[in-house]
Amino acid sequence: xxxxxxxxxxxxxxxxxxxxxxxxxxxxxxxxxxxxxxxxxxxxxxxxxxxxxxxxxxxxxxxxxxxxxxxxxxxxxxxxxxxxxxxxxxxxxxxxxxxxxxxxxxxxxxxxxxxxxxxxxxxxxxxxxxxxxxxxxxxxxxxxxxxxxxxxxxxxxxxxxxxxxxxxxxxxxxxxxxxxxxxxxxxxxxxxxxxxxxxxxxxxxxxxxxxxxxxxxxxxxxxxxxxxxxxxxxxxxxxxxxxxxxxxxxxxxxxxxxxxxxxxxxxxxxxxxxxxxxxxxxxxxxxxxxxxxxxxxxxxxxxxxxxxxxxxxxxxxxxxxxxxxxxxxxxxxxxxxxxxxxxxxxxxxxxxxxxxxxxxxxxxxxxxxxxxxxxxxxxxxxxxxxxxxxxxxxxxxxxxxxxxxxxxxxxxxxxxxxxxxxxxxxxxxxxxxxxxxxxxxxxxxxxxxxxxxxxxxxxxxxxxx
Amino acid sequence: xxxxxxxxxxxxxxxxxxxxxxxxxxxxxxxxxxxxxxxxxxxxxxxxxxxxxxxxxxxxxxxxxxxxxxxxxxxxxxxxxxxxxxxxxxxxxxxxxxx
Numbered sequence: 001x002x003x004x005x006x007x008x009x010x011x012x013x014x015x016x017x018x019x020x021x022x023x024x025x026x027x028x029x030x031x032x033x034x035x036x037x038x039x040x041x042x043x044x045x046x047x048x049x050x051x052x053x054x055x056x057x058x059x060x061x062x063x064x065x066x067x068x069x070x071x072x073x074x075x076x077x078x079x080x081x082x083x084x085x086x087x088x089x090x091x092x093x094x095x096x097x098x099x100x101x102x103x104x105x106x107x108x109x110x111x112x113x114x115x116x117x118x119x120x121x122x123x124x125x126x127x128x129x130x131x132x133x134x135x136x137x138x139x140x141x142x143x144x145x146x147x148x149x150x151x152x153x154x155x156x157x158x159x160x161x162x163x164x165x166x167x168x169x170x171x172x173x174x175x176x177x178x179x180x181x182x183x184x185x186x187x188x189x190x191x192x193x194x195x196x197x198x199x200x201x202x203x204x205x206x207x208x209x210x211x212x213x214x215x216x217x218x219x220x221x222x223x224x225x226x227x228x229x230x231x232x233x234x235x236x237x238x239x240x241x242x243x244x245x246x247x248x249x250x251x252x253x254x255x256x257x258x259x260x261x262x263x264x265x266x267x268x269x270x271x272x273x274x275x276x277x278x279x280x281x282x283x284x285x286x287x288x289x290x291x292x293x294x295x296x297x298x299x300x301x302x303x304x305x306x307x308x309x310x311x312x313x314x315x316x317x318x319x320x321x322x323x324x325x326x327x328x329x330x331x332x333x334x335x336x337x338x339x340x341x342x343x344x345x346x347x348x349x350x351x352x353x354x355x356x357x358x359x360x361x362x363x364x365x366x367x368x369x370x371x372x373x374x375x376x377x378x379x380x381x382x383x384x385x386x387x388x389x390x391x392x393x394x395x396x397x398x399x400x401x402x403x404x405x406x407x408x409x410x411x412x413x414x415x416x417x418x419x420x421x422x423x424x425x426x427x428x429x430x431x432x433x434x435x436x437x438x439x440x441x442x443x444x445x446x447x448x449x450x451x452x453x454x455x456x457x458x459x460x461x462x463x464x465x
Numbered sequence: 466x467x468x469x470x471x472x473x474x475x476x477x478x479x480x481x482x483x484x485x486x487x488x489x490x491x492x493x494x495x496x497x498x499x500x501x502x503x504x505x506x507x508x509x510x511x512x513x514x515x516x517x518x519x520x521x522x523x524x525x526x527x528x529x530x531x532x533x534x535x536x537x538x539x540x541x542x543x544x545x546x547x548x549x550x551x552x553x554x555x556x557x558x559x560x561x562x563x564x
Contacts, residue, residue, distance in 0.1 A: 024497065030555050033501070034501050044511060064517050064533050064537065068534045072541020072542045077549060079546045080545070088554065095500075095503055095504075096506065099540060105536040106516050108532070110516060113519055223505070229509055231472050236472075238508060242509070245506045247479075247480040255495075354498075354499070358497075370493055
């Protein structure tokens with residue numbers, strides 16, 4: 001195969017992937033897009049195998065390549081079909097990490113195999129591939145561990161954490177330069193070890209609601225690691241696809257951090273919102289015995305039975321309680337009674353981008369009832385009842401009103417504009433931002449059902465049976 | 466111009482194109498999109514194939530089994546797992562009239 005043909009085919013593969021991604025913009029064509037991406041990947045593998053004559057690399061080469069691919073495919077299939085929808089965030093993080101680990105290995109081996117000739121560009125990109133790969137791998141594993149609650153999902157902050165982060169970053173840069181100038185096993189090990197340490201320091205302090213941002217950032221890094229490995233090996237399809245993944249992850253990261261009103265920098269260096277400013281107390285603290293929790297069945301029944309338009313607002317609490325099926329049931333029952341029911345999805349509700357959409361889709365909610373924030377916000381004023389299921393910060397009116405608090409300016413769902421709000425939250429504690437929710441202290445137009453969302457939803461469902 | 470300049474330009478060009486396309490994906494599909502991109506990042510398999518080949522040719526058989534093989538397996542899990550998980554998620558999205 002001539003070089004021109006190789007470049008041409010590489011270009012076609014890249015275009016296929018771009019078309020595939022474009023198709024993923026619409027639900028109706030998304031599956032086709034995913035299939036196209038998979039097909040393009042297969043083409044890319046075949047192209048590289050043929051062009052570089054890898055097929056002819058002897059018995060050992062064939063065993064490793066085809067045996068390895070078979071083992072990997074088998075494990076991948078088992079993982080993909082065993083995992084439950086509720087475990088998707090950690091699954092995505094885990095898979096992402098494995099790709100990063102592969103890139104790191106490629107980087108490390110390239111460093112060794114180049115060490116006699118010292119081509120600076122290849123050496124630099126190989127070392128960077130190793131570093132970014134290690135960070136992707138370790139970071140994703142910690143993120144997956146946090147999401148699966150193997151390690152505490154909260155932000156873990158050590159003494160002098162910022163200082164340790166800065167020091168390990170400086171050490172990492174020194175190790176990278178050393179590895180480029182003096183490529184050897186020792187310097188490669190140094191980059192790996194410091195890289196691992198840096199990733200731990202870096203991801204361990206990311207907690208809770210900052211997870212969607214971290215996940216999309218790690219996703220971006222895995223693409224960057226692949227592209228860097230491609231640069232080191234001079235492989236066109238790898239560079240093309242790696243950089244597409246890298247930039248797409250970056251877009252998502254940007255969208256997420258914008259939706260949280262938190263600069264990416266703050267999330268990365270672990271300024272958790274609660275430690276910046278003390279919590280703000282809501283002004284209208286109610287009198288004793290006059291609380292939104294005192295809500296009678298008659299009232300709720302009346303409310304739900306007469307509501308023409310209901311908006312349900314899910315949050316991470318719904319995922320925690322695994323209440324998505326009950327939410328769907330409630331919505332269906334209300335619809336059967338003639339109400340219009342839609343869902344309002346905040347971009348950062350949950351623990352990964354689009355988390356709520358996946359859970360509700362799994363429960364059987366039609367996707368055309370899932371509304372994005374900007375589309376649904378004008379509808380709250382005309383809705384008779386909004387039902388919050390395990391959401392807090394994303395519906396906190398303090399974001400509009402409490403100037404100077406960390407969440408001020410964060411775009412929220414204007415749930416409090418609804419005629420009545422039913423809040424099915426576990427407790428009255430502030431959300432991740434640490435900012436008290438003034439809605440919890442209002443008595444007018446708010447009903448609070450504290451406790452497990454499953455119990456609260458069952459109560460509502462029983463009322464309208 | 467040396468080859469690396471072209472490679473670097475390619476890297477930048479595809480980053481920009483990818484950025485422009487992804488910007489228009491609705492948040493409804495962010496999870497499948499992310500997991501689709503995640504599957505694509507397993508394309509680092511190409512690199513794993515190349516280094517395995519390199520090691521075998523240099524007669525570093527043990528290294529090629531250990532590191533090359535490991536890299537191939539890991540990348541392949543990423544690809545196959547990623548695409549299948551994405552497919553599973555996308556299958557869940559249904560529209561009202563399909564029911």
